[in-house]
Amino acid sequence: MGPTVAEIKQKLQQADAAEFAVLERSLIADTRKGVRAAVESARKRLAALEAEQQRLEGMYAFQADIAGGKLVVGLDEVGRGPLAGPLAVGAVVLPDEPHIAGLNDSKQVKPEERERIAEQVKQVALTWTVQYIEPSDIDAHGMTASLTTAFCRAIAAVEAQGVQPEVVLLDGNPLHLDAREINVVKGDGKCASIAAASIVAKVERDALMCEYAKRFPAYDFASNKGYASAAHIEAIEQQGLCPIHRVSFCHAFTQESLF
Template sequence: MGLTVAEIKGRLHEADEKEFAVLERALVADTRKGVREAVEAARRRLAAVRAERERLASLYAYERALAAERGGTVIVGLDEVGRGPLAGPLAVGAVVLPEDPIVEGLNDSKQLTPEARERIAGVVKQVAMTWTVEYIEACDIDAAGMTASLVCAFRRAVAHVEEAGVHPDVVLLDGNPLRMDAREVNVVKGDTLCASVAAASIVAKVERDALMCRYAEEYPEYHFESCKGYASPAHIEAIKRYGLTPIHRVSFCTAFTQQSLF
């Protein structure tokens, strides 16, 4: 090809599958070590791109098949964030995605970096037919318990979707049955299998994390910006030292609490 190894590496690094096929044929007789390594690196990169494209397509296809089994096409995916923290609300996200465009990077929110979650959540909010995040506050979790709080939050989320003029045929929930809606379909590990549930998990996580960072400004002793209300050693030590705030779940803190100082 008359190109230096560096030039070939650059072209291979930028090549899509069609361009790579042409380059690979042109380089078949080039025995330079750097070229052979660059060809293999490009092959691995494109294989990863292809696998990710297929993974994303399967997220959309899986939930569409679930909807089709029930004679519907409009899907709302729901997922909860913040079931286990000592402080802060329970958050339930609900997202209704169109079939197109496919949102790149959708996955279980726990599998993504904070930066990736922020980016993907922004795309979801732009392309979704509608979305919402509903909260159940700590005092209400203490009063009603977690199961009732989950049912309440999920129902609020579905109601918000319908108030926006979108009427789901299928309500997809991550995890075990809650029997909160006649349209409910439960998918264990739904945030890794269903596009709309993954989107709901990401949006709920981003929104709740941002809320906890705002609470960190109000209650700086508790390190909410880093622990997000979960039982980190620093958070537990702060509870022991300063007591509970109004956003703490009293029923979750009985092992190490004193009377609230707030």
């Protein structure tokens, strides 16, 4: 008696590409519906893994190409749009190897995966940092100036750790903040170091907003991270602003009453 459908399914679920090729040939005459479904499922799983591997390798290749093989620091911002909490800018200098599985625009990565990837980035990176601009400074100077300040601080922090990047890869449009600057529109989905900066900044800022949620529980910062959810807006209308709100972002919801 041959293997059961369940046994075949388990083997297919665990098979790599080479093992699948052998299994597929051995099962070509097996017409059981469960076997055919398991073979197709395994084929799709391996195709998705191959596509993901190519996407990841493409991010590293893109970075090497645009920087001419020079040492780069990738930078990205998180928290440009929230009503509360700081602006965060991440900066990461990655080695050529090892490649970090799952690197992508932080918005495209599930929260639990972001935390895993952020931890691996911190372990693998030559250096990394997250710099913050507080809400009061955003109110005082505006977002464009705040972004420039945060990016400059991040570059300085990287260099203070003894790493001298030859290229500064910046997500988004030109800011003309550094002679080494190269801009990559939607770079967090194209370039490995920018994606790493995006994820580290997102994880660090989210953790900070969860800490703020303990101090200011009325606003549910652990859930909304300072963004304008319906519940957050309702809390502002009922409670007024708290010390980490960006007053200049909240005129539509409050008469600027502070506590």
